[in-house]
Each structure stands twice: as C-alpha cells, then as structure tokens.
Amino acid sequence: MPIQIMLGDITEVDADAWVNAANPSLLGGSGVDGAIHKAAGGELVNACYMFKELQPGIRCPPGIARITPGFKARVKWIIHTVGPVWHGGNKGEAETLANCYRNSFQLAQQHNVQSIVFPAISCGVYGFPWAQAAEIALREAKVEVAARKDQLKVTFCCFAEEIYKIYRAAHEIA
Numbered sequence: 437m438p439i440q441i442m443l444g445d446i447t448e449v450d451a452d453a454w455v456n457a458a459n460p461s462l463l464g465g466s467g468v469d470g471a472i473h474k475a476a477g478g479e480l481v482n483a484c485y486m487f488k489e490l491q492p493g494i495r496c497p498p499g500i501a502r503i504t505p506g507f508k509a510r511v512k513w514i515i516h517t518v519g520p521v522w523h524g525g526n527k528g529e530a531e532t533l534a535n536c537y538r539n540s541f542q543l544a545q546q547h548n549v550q551s552i553v554f555p556a557i558s559c560g561v562y563g564f565p566w567a568q569a570a571e572i573a574l575r576e577a578k579v580e581v582a583a584r585k586d587q588l589k590v591t592f593c594c595f596a597e598e599i600y601k602i603y604r605a606a607h608e609i610a
C-alpha cells in the first residue's frame with residue numbers, strides 16, 4: 437500500500453525522510469520537533485541556523501518547507517515544515533496546511549525520496565482540528581502518490597490512539 441497509517445514514535449520509523457512539524461525559527465521546540473532534534477543530534481540545529489532569516493526569527497514561514505540531512509537520525513533527510521496555528525478556520529489555515537504537504541512532497545521528489553513519514557502536522561500545540569487535518573493530509577498524499585511515476589511510500593505516524601483512529605477513518609473515506 438503506498439499510503440499507510442501507523443501508531444507510534446516517528447523517530448523509530450525507517451524511511452528515506454521524516455517530516456518535522458517545526459516552528460518558523462527552525463531551531464527546535466517541543467512535541468515531535470523536540471523528538472526529531474534529539475534523534476538527529478546537535479548538528480541539526482546548526483544546519484537549521486544556516487537557512488536565511490526572512491524576518492527576524494523566521495527561517496520558514498507557515499506552509500513552506502526546508503530540507504536538511506538526517507545527521508544521527510535513521511533517515512537520510514529531514515524535511516521541516518511549519519503548520520498553521522489554528523485561529524478558528526478563517527485565516528487560511530486549511531490552505532496553509534495543504535501547502536505544508538505539497539511543499540514537503542516537492543522537496544521529497546527533488547531529493548529522490550522514495551519513502552516519507554509525516555507526523556500529524558499542526559495537531560498538537562498548534563491546535564488544528566484533527567478530522568480536518570487528517571482529511572487534508574490524506575487528500576494531498578493521494579494526489580502526490582497518483583502524480584509520481586515512481587513508487588512513493590507515504591506513512592502517517594500518529595502518536596496516540598485517538599488521532600490514529602481519525603487518520604484511519606480519513607484514509608478510508610478519501
């Protein structure tokens with residue numbers, strides 16, 4: 437199956453690339469961001485510093501993605517994307533989240549990534565409603581899998597049972 441949903445810790449999943457749910461500084465944080473930085477080691481934050489600041493403290497605006505090596509992590513690449521903070525749904529949150537997936541997939545293709553693992557971007561401290569986030573994630577993954585001529589494997593790694601069930605349901609509907 438080109439698209440899989442799993443329950444677990446992304447840093448234990450083998451793939452060519454993980455996607456990190458980062459913040460605009462790209463310098464690490466809590467949640468999955470903290471786990472990925474811990475797995476990759478201190479070289480990752482040094483690599484992230486190298487991205488040009490577009491405004492003070494902003495190396496990656498919401499919806500955009502950047503790529504670094506995986507360093508000590510078990511993946512070759514880490515794609516960092518910044519999800520939208522949920523402000524009620526009228527601030528372009530859905531489109532920004534879709535752009536996170538589209539821009540991550542674009543970098544994946546440019547770097548010959550054949551297997552990619554996503555966390556539930558924006559579904560933690562950024563507060564995006566889970567069902568809508570899952571629908572967007574699955575929709576964009578299906579578009580990408582259909583568009584790519586090679587065999588891309590996309591995994592959504594959910595950290596807790598409740599969100600895992602929601603992603604599973606979205607997969608069946610999409």
Ligand code: APR
Nearest residue numbers: 445446457459465466467468469471558559560561562595
């Ligand atoms: N593996 C997989 N998923 C994880 C892991 C992990 N090790 N740790 C947390 N998660 C899950 C959370 O349970 C949530 O479902 O990832 C999802 C995204 O949650 P957050 O990490 O809070 O990401 P997000 O909502 O996009 O907020 C981004 O959090 O830490 C900061 O620097 C980050 O400021 C940014 C913000």
